[in-house]
Amino acid sequence: MNKYLFFSLLLFFIPLGLFAQSDSVVQQAVIYKYDIKREIGSTSWIHTQNAFEEANEINADVILLHLNTYGGQVIFADSIRTKILNSDIPVHVFIDNNAASAGALISIACDSIYMRPGANIGAATVVNQSGEKMPDKYQSYMRSTIRATAEAHGHDTIINGKDTTYIWKRDPHIAEAMVDESIYIAGIIDTGKILTFTTNEAIKNGFCEGKAESIKEVIDILGYKEYQLITYKPTFYSGLKGFLTNPIFHGILILIIIGGLYFELQSPGVGFPLLASGIAAVLYFAPLYIDGLAANWEIILFVIGIVLIALEIFVVPGFGITGISGIILVFTGLTLSLVDNVIFDFSGVPAVELLMALIIVSAGTFLSFLIGIPLSQKLFSSGPLAKVALQTTQDINEGYISVDSEPAHLVDATGIAQTKLRPSGKVIINEESYDAVAEIGMIDKGENIKVTRYASGQLYVVKI
Incomplete structure (x- = not known):
């Protein structure tokens, strides 16, 4: 029991x-x-x-x-x-x-x-x-x-x-x-x-x-x-992400983005400065986009800015509203991607964070021009990239000239107006026909003329 x-x-x-x-x-x-x-x-x-x-x-x-x-x-x-x-x-x-x-x-x-x-x-x-x-x-x-x-x-x-x-x-x-x-x-x-x-x-x-x-x-x-x-x-991955989001590295990427665009504009068609700029832009925006800092519209602002700058350079000569707008959009896109804003609501963004973003983008942009201008001159003149840019000069003394220089010896010669010059037209000198421009007023057809000078491939005449 x-x-x-x-x-x-x-x-x-x-x-x-x-x-x-x-x-x-x-x-x-x-x-x-x-x-x-x-x-x-x-x-x-x-x-x-x-x-x-x-x-x-x-x-x-x-x-x-x-x-x-x-x-x-x-x-x-x-x-x-x-x-x-x-x-x-x-x-x-x-x-x-x-x-x-x-x-x-x-x-x-x-x-x-x-x-x-x-x-x-x-x-x-x-x-x-x-x-x-x-x-x-x-x-x-x-x-x-x-x-x-x-x-x-x-x-x-x-x-x-x-x-x-x-x-x-x-x-x-x-x-x-x-x-x-x-x-x-x-x-x-x-x-x-x-x-x-x-x-x-x-x-x-x-x-x-x-x-x-x-x-x-x-x-x-x-x-x-x-x-x-x-x-x-x-x-x-977390270590790599930390490196890619480091403010110093961001400044370097901005320098490459802006500098690459500048180099490409200095020597169009080279290709690799533009490629470097594109890779830097991807490295800049990708980790910020994954973290939710860089929104779609902020990246689009940057892309539109680049397009406007390109239009200003290649399509609209001079420097006007298109180029200025492009620069503002590029700067805005780069800056806003660094802060955790909601559209244009910055109430939840610490002032020091916004200030840091402005400093990073401003410093990177400034350094890209400070370093890029003298560096591009050195690289494309005597550096390793000199061969990708045309450095040959065509001296007039060696026979290189874009217009016929034969009329230059006609200065002080006389002839008659073949057509009415108002102010440009044709004249006959030594039984040969030439294009000419009246220096003063208009010259009627058949009037006697004298060649006063020859400049930029053009004869200038006055009425005798």
Whole structure:
């Protein structure tokens, strides 16, 4: 009887054990990790979009950003921080060593910040490629952005009588001091200096939740014991797309587009400058079209602009409304393709994004003419392309002439008008008939004439 009881209990508890084990697997946390360990740019932004999309698809419980960067382009850092702030999944960041400039902005957007001992966060002043500080309009935008990012984490309100005190999770004034050297905060930063925190300073002032030596330690601090760690793996396509959408590369493509058209106009029929221009245009618009930035009508504007410029050059001599309209349409098509506008509604487009698009297109166009004009002269005169352009001169002294030069010796000769000259007609000199033009007034048929000069293949005569 005991034997039967034992097997009955065994059969009862085994399914319960399997169910409990299955339930523990279901309850296991999914932590999604992705890295930013390079300059913030178009590639970082594309990876961020892909990572967040994948994290949502697998219903991740946490997104963990592994960050180590000296900064990068503000426009992409702003896009990344907006993505983080709007995420339904909590986003935490582990600063492995540096979170400077754009990296600081991204870190402050996260729900919690963990830093390796010896790491730094701050120094978010906007600089150019040479490291020189940009004008105040750029700094003003960055001050506002980093302040708003800190404010997004909220504050506690303490009311003491008539006094109300706000205790921020991330103090916006401190965040702003990472951009503006004019800010003074007692015990933290003096004027004339840009704020950068060490790990201990960041913890003390509310810009770091704790120290950690590794991703695993951050996960332990967050309280996850049973978890599945999934790491974002960039694809070749996403890297290529990031390269093709890089603003610097866009500027180069615009230079090739405009420069190729200019070279082709300088030497019609060569072909490969036009081919290079066409390939550059495809590389420029294709990734933007796939991303939904370049709409059909924006690409059509560009094509119509090219057609109008060609008509101005080959069909309508001079430079008028056709050529000007073509230039405006080309410039507009290239610029609007870089921003996420809806027709001509720019309400959802950040000012810095529109400004960046204008700078990229303007710089590329300017450089194409700055470099293209002297380069074309060199290439088509003494460079490797000299053979594709006609360089031979036909000197008159060597017998090359487009009109009969025989009448030139008739200057000062006399004759009679064969027809009425009003002012052009025919004259007879030495019993030969020639075309002639009356210098003054009209000359009747049969009147005596004298040749005064010969110019551009034409005899000029006066009445005697």
